[in-house]
Amino acid sequence: MPVVDLATSSRRDLNAALHALREGDNDMHWRVENPAGQHALACGLDAPVTVEIAGHAGYYCAGMNQHATVVVEGNAGVGVAENMMSGRVHVKGDASQSAGATAHGGLLVIDGNASARCGISMKGVDIVVKGSIGPMSAFMAQAGRLVVLGDAGDALGDSIYEARIYVAGEVAGLGADCVEKEMREEHRAELRELFEAAGVEADPAMFRRYGSARQLYNFHVDNAAAY
Amino acid sequence: MCGIVGLFLKDSSLEPQLGSLLAGMLEVMTDRGPDSAGFAIYGSxxxxxxxxxxxxxxxxxxxxxxxxxxxxxxxxxxxxxxxxxxxxxxxxxxxxxxxxxxxxxxxxxRIELYKEVGLPADVATRFGLDGMAGTHGIGHTRMATESAVTTDGAHPFSTGKDQCLVHNGSLSNHASLRRMLEPEGIAIHTENDSEVAAGYLTWKMRGGASLAEALEASLEDLDGFYTFVVGTEDGFAVLRDPISCKPAVMAETDQYVAFGSEYRALVSLPGIENAKVFEPDPARVYAWTRS
Structure with missing residues (x-):
């Protein structure tokens, strides 16, 4: 297994080496030591490689990921898995703000807590947070699933479109146009699938579902006087 | 963009190293603010x-x-x-x-406060931060966006005895606050919005508020984006605005409480591997007092 020590080699070289990988190459399991919170680690990957980061990562770790599996064995900074298209990102510690922002696909699993704006503008990604998420999460979320085993901060799902949010704990408050919705069998089945994918043991019956009331979708001519 | 750091020691055996630890933190924050740097140290x-x-x-x-x-x-x-x-x-x-x-x-x-234009590492070296001892200190690296790169515009700002503040962000009601504070006898010397925030806290504490209470009040009265790190003779506190616009990471061990705009600033601290690393919540005052 290739091991890259960032105490002695550069992040740019690491990312270039990871970008050069193609499906079918021999060395598809990498380990990165001494990340020391550096930014943009394992960004823009486009091959089914596994990258283990042995410590804390800085901003935008695994951003734009396609096909790759990135495991952060510590905390991740702002924008982990931002704009992920596919693949899997697993943060074993906590994640900072805007985890999974604008991501189109793939799975983001956070073992700890995620802070503010988790899943902001998510466009199809699945996000499973074993801890709690901060305020303003899933702001303008368009598609995908956000599953939270802990609590959610204030203004959850503000201006949400079609993403689905499942929370087991307390929700401090819902944002504009976000409402609680009925949990039907199809939703419990969806949760079971996500738990399995994320390696989580949980009971779907513990969860409440939140989504869009669809009142902000269109301009209502009756409201014209308000503008 | 700016970088801010702070280090509050609980374990007095680290006091001789305060300056060197803070210098390391400050230098890592050069990417966030290469224009000027400054720091305040609570020494003997x-x-x-x-x-x-x-x-x-x-x-x-x-x-x-x-x-x-x-x-x-x-x-x-x-x-x-x-x-x-x-x-x-x-x-x-x-x-x-x-x-x-x-x-x-x-x-x-006990406070000493130094600031100059230049790369943070050069500023720290010129003042010999490496060799300074103390109980706590704060620092700032500035990337000027709205005003000239001058020493006056560099942080920290001190508007009261043994008080200092560093700020990442921008305040939108600093002009009206300035007009409110000046007749109250709070002298604000620069055009910088951050100095107004420092002056506001000085005014509140002069009226009997604790550092934590003064920061609590600022949530009502200050409008804008901010992460503040504030020092007093025996205190150290952190506050982020209600939407946590500006980054902040903290680490706490039995030996210290540390603040950095990014985790990178904290990696060289002793025992960081086992520290409790957390992101301060928006609109929540975090304060520590020396016992």
């Missing part, structure tokens, strides 16, 4: 005496003129002059008349 103090940190040229001459027997430590463009408390007004009056070019950057029993 002498009851009944005031340490005045002066900035300007030919500072040695001030000591000679005022009192050749007084203590003055020169560090590059700054000097710390120690005067008996009852002579502080007289010394400040003398400076205003005879050396209007000199700026008093900080004053108090």
């Amino acid at each position: 103090g002498q009851k009944g005496h005031v340490k005045l940190t002066l900035r300007g040229s030919d500072l040695e001459a001030i000591k000679v003129s005022l009192d050749p027997d007084s203590t003055m430590v020169l560090r590059d463009t700054h000097a710390v002059l120690v005067v008996p408390q009852d002579r502080e007004d007289e010394v400040r009056g003398w400076l205003a008349v005879n050396r209007p070019d000199v700026v008093v950057t900080g004053a108090g029993e």
Whole structure:
């Protein structure tokens, strides 16, 4: 297994080496030591490689990921898995703000807590947070699933479109146009699938579902006087 | 964008290393602010005496003129002059008349406050931050976006005895706050919005509020984006605005509480591997007091 020590080699070289990988190459399991919170680690990957980061990562770790599996064995900074298209990102510690922002696909699993704006503008990604998420999460979320085993901060799902949010704990408050919705069998089945994918043991019956009331979708001519 | 750092020691055995630890943190934050840097350190103090940190040229001459027997430590463009408390007004009056070019950057029993234009590592070296001891300190690296790169515009700001503040963000109601504070006798010397925030806290604490209470009140009265790290003679506090616009990471161990704009700033601290690393919540005051 290739091991890259960032105490002695550069992040740019690491990312270039990871970008050069193609499906079918021999060395598809990498380990990165001494990340020391550096930014943009394992960004823009486009091959089914596994990258283990042995410590804390800085901003935008695994951003734009396609096909790759990135495991952060510590905390991740702002924008982990931002704009992920596919693949899997697993943060074993906590994640900072805007985890999974604008991501189109793939799975983001956070073992700890995620802070503010988790899943902001998510466009199809699945996000499973074993801890709690901060305020303003899933702001303008368009598609995908956000599953939270802990609590959610204030203004959850503000201006949400079609993403689905499942929370087991307390929700401090819902944002504009976000409402609680009925949990039907199809939703419990969806949760079971996500738990399995994320390696989580949980009971779907513990969860409440939140989504869009669809009142902000269109301009209502009756409201014209308000503008 | 700016970088801010802070380190508050719980374990006195680390005090001789405060400056070197803070210098390391400051240097890592160069990417966030390469224009200028500054720091405040709470070092040794002498009851009944005031340490005045002066900035300007030919500072040695001030000591000679005022009192050749007084203590003055020169560090590059700054000097710390120690005067008996009852002579502080007289010394400040003398400076205003005879050396209007000199700026008093900080004053108090233990605070020393240095700031200059240049790369953070160079600024730290020029002032010998590496060798400074103390109980706590804060620092700032500035990337100027709205005003010129000047020493006056660099942080920290000190508007009261043994008080200092560093700020990442921008305030939108600093002009009206300034108009409110000036008649209250809070002197604000620069056009910088962050100095207004420092002045606001000074005003609140002068009215009897604790550091934590003053910050609590600022949530009501300050409008804008901010992450503040604030020091007082025996306290250290952090506050982020209600939407946590600006980044912040903290680490706490039995030995210290540390703050960085990014985790990178904290990686060289002793025992960081086992520290409790967390992101401060928006609109929540975090405060520590020396026991």
